[in-house]
Amino acid sequence: MAQAVPTQQRPPLWRDVRVLRLVAQVAFVAVVAIVLRELFLNADFNLSRRGRDLSFDFLRTRAGFGIKEHIISYTSNQSLLRAFLVAATNSMFVAGVGIVLTTVLGIFIGIARLSTNWLVRKMAQAYVEVFRNTPLLVQVIFWYSGVILTIPRIQDSVSLFGVVFVSNRGAALPGIEGGADFSVWLLFALAGIVAAAVVRRYRTRVHDETGRPHYRFLFGTGAFFLVAVTAYLLLGDPFAIQAPEQGVRNYIGGTQISPEFVGIIIALVLYTAAFIGEIVRGSILAVSKGQKEAAEALGLRPGQQLRLVVLPQAMRIAIPPINNQYLNLWKNTSLGFAIFFPELINVTGTIVTQGGAELQVFSMVVLTYLGISLLISLVMNIVNRAVALRGAKL
């Protein structure tokens, strides 16, 4: 019995799954857009009823207040926008320095947690438990009020060889005072680094071909210093080392570090390093045990096993969780507020008092934190992709 095969017919539009999905998505987007529009209009309406608006004009007005430390230049005559940027760059600088330091310390703590030495292992464990389990704000205030403020006052500064001073108003170190040709010298220094890299590769090649010890570090450093010193002599004093002096109320000259900066850095680094230490420990344990045994069978010492075989594989695993910790550190810079460090939250409080535009200012704050967080994640993702094993199953 022949039966005609029914041809593929499209169901009616209102029953066609593909059409319904599309319509649902469009409707959802439309609803979200409408809700956002309503929120925005509501804010605008209520603000204008109180004689305020959503403009950003206030950013042009004169700031009128001082910011005691800044990475980019600033005077109280500049605009509120400039003040905002100064505060943002302060926060970023704290985060940058903090991320570098906490990574170094965190890796060290993680390895120490797995040490064969009982004392080292227990001390690392104590460190992690203490710093992980107390609130960061408490730690920040402790380091500042409990430790830094209690060191001798500036009149009683502790001094090392007369060129380094420490007191509760900060530390002063010898600083570099750039002369006329300082930037030219810096270019030469850069060339020196390139030269060092070239020499290093050459020495490695020599070593590979002939088996003679390469001493590549010594040769590389030598090359760099050769270029740098020659450039210094040729240019005739492109910079000078300036030692600080102890004034009555402040240090004069040199490179100065404020106690607030030190306080927030110490607190952030110690706290985040505890978390990074645990991540590193977990990553090292996650590397297949066979790798360590094979490395041992090859005759590598424990330190070499760790450095050459285990750690490179472990850090691959550790990158995404460490990225999280970097983001936490960046956002936690806002706690500098509690110890007078002029970071973003501290200064925006004053900007709001000056300009009165809370909604606009806090939107800017949110976008800044969001933007830099995305930037950090972007960089870490690039690193992650660069070191990922292609097609490997770990």
Place this chain on the structure above:
Amino acid sequence: MRRGLMAKFVVALAVFALVAVGCERDGGTTTDDNGDAAQQGGNLLQEVIDRGTLRCGVNETVPGFGFAEAGEEPEGFDIDFCRAFAAAIVGDPEAIEMTPVDADTRIIALQNGDYDVLVRNTTHTTSRDGTEGLSFAHVNFYDGQAMMVRTESDFQSLEDMDGANVCVTTGTTTELNLADRFAELGLDVTAVGGADNTQLQQAFIRDRCDGWTSDRSQLAGIRGAWPPRDGGPDALRILPDVMSKEPLAPAVLDGEVALYQVVNAVVHGLIFAEELGVTSNNVDQQAQSPDSADIANLLGVPVEEGAAESINHGLGIDNDFMQGVLAAVGNYGEIFERHIGANTPLGLERGINALWTEGGIQYAIPFR
């Protein structure tokens, strides 16, 4: 029946979207809890009367003006004014709810309707009138920004403080005045700015700061409460330089005309009472038989037995409101002496806060 459900869902979404778009942009669609007052354009006074309680935004960290001992309600100069307003509006000076607010959030909280009257040593400025939408009543304390230093230091005036590190509270006009005054004098200053007085106190004790700048009244309060183990009040000195004018006044939100007029009238009434010599002790007796027509107008009583009504203010509250106010907190001078006067830890002189007849500038409007 998944397809049927899907279709209904899509239809529901579409209907919702249409409704949302079609909604008129009027004040009724989306307002916050207490936006009603602003929405109805200034009915806060009636709302307070109906509610029976006055809510005040106050300070709880400044001795003398608004300070709360641990676990207690705040007390102080400003708090007594809050009681005075409550006595006038709802007839009970204790029918108050105090909301401690700090400098950063006081104005936002008022705009949100978290409280009715701000009486928290707040300076009346043009931008607070304009941008921040406040209406300030008559000044209840003429203050000025000053600098406090350690007695042992050799600072005699601001000129001696070149390069000083100065502790200052952020989010206030104090920071701005500090920068401007030092710039005018051509001196360098490093402002160590924080939000919390207790943290700043730590920094000042430890010599992180050479000076601490704030309103003179606040500095007097901090100095008065300085711990004995750090030297007590004698370890600190307030420099005579006046760094700014800080006229402190109670404030309400723009648009609350009726409430504003009542608050203003109470402040003037307290000053007028001191001018006329009416105190908490003799107010009852004066209400029975007023010594003068002025006193009769102030207290809202007939000039003498059988005379006609003295006055009808038309403020939306009883005309004899000052009786309850004076019985509760006394006149301006009494409030001053009770919290910040010569016999208190603050030990402030009346100075320009004295009556205009006694060398100061406190001057009440007529009650008629």
